[in-house]
Amino acid sequence: MKKVVLSLLVSNHFGVLTRVTNLFSSRGYNIISLSVGETENPKFSRITIVTSDDEAIINQIKLQCAKLEDVKAIKEIKENELYMREVVLVKVRVSYMKQEDFMNFVAANKADAKLIEDRLYMVEICSGTQAIDAFIDKLEMFDIVEIARTGGCALSMSTSTVYDEE
């Protein structure tokens, strides 16, 4: 099993995300995380998919995605040049006794915390997947009310772009 990050340049109109996820479910491919957003060109969106499987299936995923009419280009961002970030929002209730610990914890993790009301905070962090996992683990020493987490979005930390694959 190999975990890969795929970056898809797709037409920016409704239904395109469904076509891509439909392909994954109908062929039994795995989605670990997914994010989608507009690009510098309003005609295109970028979908970032993290998936894992053996080499042959990963290759199939790329070729099958490439056949979709709305997929303009697809690029696997290799691990050595992967720059991926996710955002997590955590609503945390902090007991009066732990207020100081909490403030130190937030500062130490370069997170941001906003007071919603008495002892209830909105904590946010933008980081890599593993760092976010670790951050949430540690945050459990406080009282987590709810979590919202995005999928990863990624670019390659090199001169290569998805447009090279067009």
Add this chain to the structure above:
Amino acid sequence: MMLNGSQILIQSLIDQGVDTVFGYPGGAVLNIYDALYEKKDQLRHVLSSHEQGAAHAADGYARSTGKTGVCIATSGPGATNLVTGIATAYMDSVALVAITGNVASDLIGRDSFQEVDIAGITMPITKHNFIVHDVKELASTVRLAFEIANSSRPGPVLIDIPKDITAAVCEYEKLPKFEKRPLPSVKESAMKQAIAAIRRAKRPLIYAGGGVIAANACEELLAYSRKTQTPICCSAMGLSSVPYDYELYLGMIGMHGTPVSNYASLNADLVIAIGARFSDRVAGNRKKFANAAEIIHIDIDASEISKNVKSDIAIVGDAKEVLQALIQKVEEEHHSEWRQTLLDFRIKIGLPKPKEGNKVDPRDFIYTLHKLLGEDAIIVTDVGQHQMITAQYYQFSKPRSFISSCGLGTMGYGLGAAIGAKCAHPDRPVVLITGDGSFHMNMNEMAVAVSQNLPIIVLVFNNTVLGMVRQWQTLFYGRRYSETSIMRQTDFVKLAEAFGAKGFRIKERDEIEPIINAALASKRPCIIDCLIDPDDCVYPIIPPGKNADEIIYGN
């Protein structure tokens, strides 16, 4: 010129070279049918009994001609009734454009009468689909649909048009006929590797699929085979790409393939797959298939390479162009020892011989049919034992003369497809070979054959059981015949008459010739009810999931 959406649709179809459409009217397509009324001298509309029949007819039309099949249905049930036909075309890579009406834009999403999200439903069974939101985009969408359906690997495309778009008016400008998209050029390195592998090979085998026919590459296939003396076997979709009497033709490969084809796959040291996809009906065990061979896979669809069976050399490209290039570059070969080995094997073990006696055996019926119909006939089948026996025994001479749902295995496909084929080829004999199970599924289309005056011969191999499923129950389920002895009391001769067709019955072997001749002479749609043995099994069979070395010859 100002036209409404319906007029634009019809004119765009004509501009894209369409002369025949298959369909069924309804509320959401009333405007479209109104526009069709004005143009009925330029665009023939064949009214089906059920939208599924229209989809299969468009498919049969496309397979028998190489043109694009077009079908039209109304919203809701009309659209969902197309689904099996679209999926059938998708699995066998048939260029099809399906047009559905939908409820008006302001009614969409409100669970309106006869509303269904057909674009959502058909997403996994089309190459692409469209919902037209603006009448100004309609003409270009139609052209794009034809371009997508025909470019690279062919397949179905659906266009869903809300009713208000069919009434909205805009300026219409004629667009040129679509052109196929250019393909990326074939990798020279792959060609070099392939030529080296071909030079090394002592026991090469071509495994030809439907892609050879789709690419109109049958002549090139033969020329390549002649120059390199490479034997050819076909998948079911590849049947009719090679004339039956070609000396290096081994017949169909796979589950019900000929003994010699499967023997060749076990012993070849090089398999050249062309426009074929190593389906589970060919490569039952994909880990073991042709293990002794290097595999060159030539396919227009890059995602077919190593999808099921890992290939050593991949050539992504059009079969015709690749074969032309290979013919130029390969040396003449002889492979006399390998050819002799296969010839000896073929003499030793062939397909089962038809049984003696005066009971009808579908095997020699198929031979007789070929003898009586000549080289020009188009043979359509449904799905089941009759389909496999036809695939095994019919002697095809011309490409596109075998029309069958091979990938999806759609029972009920045949009659619609035969209607489509006959509409395209009024001067060629069209025979549907079916079973009593399959025919019961969509025999309502018989009304179309009669009203359109299409003299199709429907040959029902009637064994009163669902033969193929029953055969598996015999072989793999301890003869527990659960729901396969259908015991219908349908009188097919009376049924034919009720539809306004001609009915015949064949009970004994010596009736075959006179009745086929009488059916041909009648020049009317006919149903021939032919009684056969319910216990007959299709052999050989490679049990599902197994490799060719576990073949059961059955004779």
